Amino acid sequence: SxxxxxxxxxxxxxxxxxxxxxxxxxxxxxxxxxxxxxKFDNCVFIDIGSTSTTIVPIVDxxxxxxxxxDPEKLVYGELVYLGALRTNICSIVSEVPYKGLFARVSxxxxxxxxxxxLILNKISVEDYATETADGRGRSLRECLDRLSRVPCADNEIxxxxxxxxxxxxxxxxxxFKIFKALIQVRTRILSLGYxxxxxxxxxxxxxxxxxxxxxxxxxxxxxxxISSIYGxxxxxxxxxxxxxxxxxxxxxx
Amino acid sequence: SxxxxxxxxxxxxxxxxxxxxxxxxxxxxxxxxxxxxxKFDNCVFIDIGSTSTTIVPIVDxxxxxxxxxDPEKLVYGELVYLGALRTNICSIVSEVPYKGLFARVSxxxxxxxxxxxLILNKISVEDYATETADGRGRSLRECLDRLSRVPCADNEIxxxxxxxxxxxxxxxxxxFKIFKALIQVRTRILSLGYxxxxxxxxxxxxxxxxxxxxxxxxxxxxxxxISSIYGxxxxxxxxxxxxxxxxxxxxxx
Numbered sequence: 001s002x003x004x005x006x007x008x009x010x011x012x013x014x015x016x017x018x019x020x021x022x023x024x025x026x027x028x029x030x031x032x033x034x035x036x037x038x039k040f041d042n043c044v045f046i047d048i049g050s051t052s053t054t055i056v057p058i059v060d061x062x063x064x065x066x067x068x069x070d071p072e073k074l075v076y077g078e079l080v081y082l083g084a085l086r087t088n089i090c091s092i093v094s095e096v097p098y099k100g101l102f103a104r105v106s107x108x109x110x111x112x113x114x115x116x117x118l119i120l121n122k123i124s125v126e127d128y129a130t131e132t133a134d135g136r137g138r139s140l141r142e143c144l145d146r147l148s149r150v151p152c153a154d155n156e157i158x159x160x161x162x163x164x165x166x167x168x169x170x171x172x173x174x175x176f177k178i179f180k181a182l183i184q185v186r187t188r189i190l191s192l193g194y195x196x197x198x199x200x201x202x203x204x205x206x207x208x209x210x211x212x213x214x215x216x217x218x219x220x221x222x223x224x225x226i227s228s229i230y231g232x233x234x235x236x237x238x239x240x241x242x243x244x245x246x247x248x249x250x251x252x253x
Numbered sequence: 254s255x256x257x258x259x260x261x262x263x264x265x266x267x268x269x270x271x272x273x274x275x276x277x278x279x280x281x282x283x284x285x286x287x288x289x290x291x292k293f294d295n296c297v298f299i300d301i302g303s304t305s306t307t308i309v310p311i312v313d314x315x316x317x318x319x320x321x322x323d324p325e326k327l328v329y330g331e332l333v334y335l336g337a338l339r340t341n342i343c344s345i346v347s348e349v350p351y352k353g354l355f356a357r358v359s360x361x362x363x364x365x366x367x368x369x370x371l372i373l374n375k376i377s378v379e380d381y382a383t384e385t386a387d388g389r390g391r392s393l394r395e396c397l398d399r400l401s402r403v404p405c406a407d408n409e410i411x412x413x414x415x416x417x418x419x420x421x422x423x424x425x426x427x428x429f430k431i432f433k434a435l436i437q438v439r440t441r442i443l444s445l446g447y448x449x450x451x452x453x454x455x456x457x458x459x460x461x462x463x464x465x466x467x468x469x470x471x472x473x474x475x476x477x478x479i480s481s482i483y484g485x486x487x488x489x490x491x492x493x494x495x496x497x498x499x500x501x502x503x504x505x506x
Contacts, residue, residue: 066353076353100319100329100441161449165440168472169433176429180350180422187418188353196414219421
């Protein structure tokens with residue numbers, strides 16, 4: 001039989017799924033978090049992919065989200081529409097450092113978060129697997145050129161070092177946005193009466209370097225990446241792996 | 254004779270000083286930077302005191318500021334009106350994390366940056382030498398109580414852990430503001446044609462922990478505090494010490 005994972009982290013049948021489509025849309029996080037909750041009783045799971053960041057609190061061995069749809073998650077800091085590759089720079093910052101001042105940014109899709117992460121050596125050319133803003137390549141040169149266009153400049157107006165400073169500024173803003181969502185989730189866990197000192201962070205996804213940095217700043221001390229638990233290969237397809245295990249459990253195998 | 258340090262980092266007489274009072278007002282930074290420039294050819298001097306942050310680029314052994322008055326410095330990122338003790342919280346953040354959501358802040362002077370720094374163990378009770386927001390003491394308990402009032406709460410509505418999260422959020426915002434000014438100054442140095450890899454950072458003042466954190470995030474690698482050069486005692490009165498050395502040089506001693 002064919003199963004679907006719904007937002008309550010349960011496997012449902014095809015017939016149930018088409019009756020409540022919103023319950024299975026964007027429910028990848030539910031499968032992943034279900035599997036993590038089998039491993040850690042108290043944990044915040046942070047999955048940063050190419051496009052977005054998902055934060056799932058796991059409390060007393062149970063997935064304990066407050067938002068069940070994307071807009072609800074955006075309200076409660078459980079979803080940040082910011083990823084390591086595909087995010088338009090103009091949705092991250094409204095100005096960038098420019099020759100001792102700040103320049104406003106263009107609202108065109110001139111460059112993406114992947115350009116910033118590659119320029120700062122946080123990802124490799126191979127990691128940069130999604131389409132670029134201008135359809136050109138993923139070399140350092142091409143990433144620098146794209147980023148220079150964000151304040152409507154080019155690689156003659158700005159030298160490479162000047163473009164790197166723009167990347168640094170955008171990167172720090174990215175970390176801050178994820179930090180802010182994490183602090184929000186932390187205060188919710190506290191309001192439930194729990195002690196955050198017992199909470200691990202479990203990171204996943206291409207952007208786990210961002211998750212780790214933000215988690216440290218938020219005060220978490222015990223941070224582990226799923227690749228060090230499940231290995232690199234499984235980590236890259238973690239939601240599918242988790243859903244498969246869920247199906248096996250349901251089928252009693 | 255009596256000398257005054259002006260904003261060009263020169264000693265002038267009393268008669269010259271009263272002719273151009275703006276040239277000697279708030280010129281402490283000029284004396285300090287003059288002395289640092291004798292030590293390091295290429296350096297960014299960051300002095301974070303109780304009330305404000307001064308950033309002085311030193312290029313080729315010369316103080317190389319773009320702003321000579323406070324408003325000019327505020328424009329160019331050479332002055333940030335943010336210090337480690339006396340800054341009103343409502344000038345740092347407009348909202349704070351609150352039980353899984355964010356609450357707007359009161360615009361009263363309910364708490365200061367010193368409360369945040371003490372709660373997070375960045376400063377000691379002895380370091381907190383300025384007046385508090387409510388005139389009461391500087392104990393951890395009193396700092397927590399004051400900070401709880403920023404979102405118009407108190408220590409019954411918020412427990413201590415919840416108040417610590419508010420402190421973390423404010424602290425990260427403080428680091429980001431100083432980081433942003435530093436990146437601005439870095440892009441100005443680059444626009445003059447220099448390579449930032451040759452630049453040290455020299456920190457000073459009670460808030461040097463903030464300066465160090467912001468400098469690392471901005472990409473500086475070689476960071477030194479003046480107390481490790483001149484010792485703790487001289488560092489605490491550094492502008493006066495620098496002005497005295499300037500006077501000795503002028504008098505040819």
